[in-house]
Amino acid sequence: QQQVKQSPQSLIVQKGGISIINCAYENTAFDYFPWYQQFPGKGPALLIAIRPDVSEKKEGRFTISFNKSAKQFSLHIMDSQPGDSATYFCAASMYSGSRLTFGEGTQLTVNP
Amino acid sequence: DSGVTQTPKHLITATGQRVTLRCSPRSGDLSVYWYQQSLDQGLQFLIQYYNGEERAKGNILERFSAQQFPDLHSELNLSSLELGDSALYFCASSPDPNNEQFFGPGTRLTVL
Numbered sequence: 055q056q057q058v059k060q061s062p063q064s065l066i067v068q069k070g071g072i073s074i075i076n077c078a079y080e081n082t083a084f085d086y087f088p089w090y091q092q093f094p095g096k097g098p099a100l101l102i103a104i105r106p107d108v109s110e111k112k113e114g115r116f117t118i119s120f121n122k123s124a125k126q127f128s129l130h131i132m133d134s135q136p137g138d139s140a141t142y143f144c145a146a147s148m149y150s151g152s153r154l155t156f157g158e159g160t161q162l163t164v165n166p
Numbered sequence: 167d168s169g170v171t172q173t174p175k176h177l178i179t180a181t182g183q184r185v186t187l188r189c190s191p192r193s194g195d196l197s198v199y200w201y202q203q204s205l206d207q208g209l210q211f212l213i214q215y216y217n218g219e220e221r222a223k224g225n226i227l228e229r230f231s232a233q234q235f236p237d238l239h240s241e242l243n244l245s246s247l248e249l250g251d252s253a254l255y256f257c258a259s260s261p262d263p264n265n266e267q268f269f270g271p272g273t274r275l276t277v278l
Contacts, residue, residue: 088266097168097256097269098209143209151197151263153222156209 057081058146060157067164073131075160077144080125084146088154089118089129092141101142102129103150134164169193170259170270178276184245187273191238191259197221198240199260199267200232204253215240216263247277 067073090098104111104118117130144157169192200212211224215234234240258267
């Protein structure tokens with residue numbers, strides 16, 4: 055049973071634009087929501103993470119928005135750059151060190 | 167570079183065979199996780215060890231087994247291999263079960 059649904063599957067954005075990736079979860083016991091970035095041939099790398107006690111977290115050009123009542127969270131990439139072209143995964147877990155349940159992934163392409 | 171190392175990088179074998187994947191966690195990390203990434207199943211949690219003890223188990227097949235050794239490196243053993251076992255296998259580590267997970271570069275397994 056897929057517990058974290060991610061959309062869109064693929065996204066094409068122009069350089070300087072805003073990339074938005076959305077995720078929805080089912081399990082209300084989830085308490086930690088990270089985003090991972092994966093380049094071809096590499097392992098997922100932790101980008102940014104949020105806990106449900108805050109509605110937004112920003113780190114540089116990356117922002118997570120969290121809506122606990124809707125059980126949804128999203129990643130916003132401001133001023134998207136060609137170097138941001140990668141696959142992005144949302145995930146959820148009970149706490150930061152517990153098993154991660156991943157979304158399906160979004161392949162982001164930022165055109166120069 | 168996350169500091170997690172995995173060997174080998176690539177592995178090609180035949181159906182029915184047995185292989186061992188190795189993971190060395192980041193220095194000081196006591197917790198090790200194994201994940202499988204395939205086209206049809208996405209990124210899925212297999213198993214977690216903490217300081218040598220199994221801590222959590224996901225949808226890991228009975229043909230698969232793992233262990234964490236006293237020096238904290240971990241091995242994932244896959245036996246009676248089937249075509250469907252072809253995937254990327256990632257190891258992640260964290261200082262303890264309450265901390266963020268950092269992924270290694272993965273081992274690409276191809277079963278012919």
